[in-house]
Amino acid sequence: MVYQTPDEVPRFTSKRLAGMGITTIENFVSLDAIEEVDAKHQGAGLFILHDTQRPVGRQWLLTVSHAKQRAVYLDAPDYQFRFVDLASAIPTVRGVLFPEPVIEVDYTSAFAADASKGEPGDLIVNAGIASIVALPVGGEHGFDNERVSLWPTSMKVSAETGFKRWRLVVGAGTDRKALWARF
Numbered sequence: 001m002v003y004q005t006p007d008e009v010p011r012f013t014s015k016r017l018a019g020m021g022i023t024t025i026e027n028f029v030s031l032d033a034i035e036e037v038d039a040k041h042q043g044a045g046l047f048i049l050h051d052t053q054r055p056v057g058r059q060w061l062l063t064v065s066h067a068k069q070r071a072v073y074l075d076a077p078d079y080q081f082r083f084v085d086l087a088s089a090i091p092t093v094r095g096v097l098f099p100e101p102v103i104e105v106d107y108t109s110a111f112a113a114d115a116s117k118g119e120p121g122d123l124i125v126n127a128g129i130a131s132i133v134a135l136p137v138g139g140e141h142g143f144d145n146e147r148v149s150l151w152p153t154s155m156k157v158s159a160e161t162g163f164k165r166w167r168l169v170v171g172a173g174t175d176r177k178a179l180w181a182r183f
Contacts, residue, residue: 029177033170035097039071040086044151046168046179047071049095059180061132062086062097065149072134072148074180081120083134083148098170100151101179103130106165113162117145121182126160128152 039047039062047060057076063069069086073079105123113124118133124147125131131147155161167181 029098029170030175033098035099036094037097039093039095040069041097043097043099045097045099046101047095047097049093051093051095058095061148061150063148063150070148072132079137081132081134082137083146084137098168098179101168101170103150103153104167104169104178105163107163109164109166111162111164113160118147118162120145121164123163123166123182124160125153125155125157125163127157128155130155 035043037043037047039049039060044063045061047062049058049060051058057073057079059074061072061074063072070083071086072081072083074081103123113122113126118124120133120135122133123130124133130150130153132150133145134148135144136146165181165183168179169176170179171177
């Protein structure tokens with residue numbers, strides 16, 4: 001078929017291509033950006049499980065703060081923005097870790113977080129540490145929200161600042177990839 005204008009050319013989104021069994025370039029990253037680890041390995045970052053059948057999803061934020069290892073679930077509808085302590089709650093699971101990916105924020109979604117605990121999924125920056133607001137598994141929305149520390153950032157703030165929209169990124173320039181985003 002010959003197309004007369006660019007608007008006539010069919011658009012192939014990543015989702016549409018995946019439905020046709022085609023892997024898009026968006027899924028490729030440098031091997032230097034990842035580690036193959038056990039979830040309890042004592043590191044922080046975005047963890048992608050090898051096992052695709054887990055009810056808590058495949059994408060977790062792994063955190064280590066104050067000698068507590070936690071996993072915050074990102075992509076499971078029933079467990080999104082819920083966390084567990086890794087030491088007692090999760091059996092050995094293996095996957096790929098993106099150690100401490102860059103956190104990018106939508107500056108138009110900023111809010112003063114010092115007066116609020118925030119909602120599950122909000123990103124809070126205070127004293128150079130980024131935290132995600134999450135609920136413990138089994139907790140009640142609005143009552144048990146906690147700030148789970150992620151990793152240090154270079155953002156300088158004079159007061160706690162929150163963001164509703166943020167994402168995790170690896171790479172730079174043309175090799176930059178968004179791994180996960182909250183919109």
